[in-house]
Amino acid sequence: MATGETGFDDVTFDLVSVQYHSLKAGHDYGQYVRDARNAGRDDIADFFQRVMDEDSARAKQCHEFLKELAGSADSGPAVS
Structure with a gap:
């Protein structure tokens, strides 16, 4: 498995990236849920x-x- 300049292999980096973006988006979506509820759009x-x-x-x-x-x-080496 190739290891980039960070010391992490590509797959580890990719998983960390997806995890970060999923958690960040989840934080933002909480506001979207509140906005939709405040607008009376429970379906949204x-x-x-x-x-x-x-x-x-x-x-x-x-x-x-x-x-x-x-x-x-x-x-x-960065994860081991």
């Missing part, structure tokens, strides 16, 4: 809630993969 609020739940599940899956990689030789 429910949609934003589903999107937030999906991002939360994505972040959790990344976390599980990262835990697996941390104990393997594939993680690169």
Whole structure:
């Protein structure tokens, strides 16, 4: 597995990136849910809630993969 300048392999970097963006988006979606509820659009609020739940599940899956990689030789020197 290739290791970039950061000492992390590409897969680890990619998982960290997806995890970060999923968590960041989830934070933003909380405001979207509130905005939709304040506008009386529970249908849209429910949609934003589903999107937030999906991002939360994505972040959790990344976390599980990262835990697996941390104990393997594939993680690169920055994670080992």
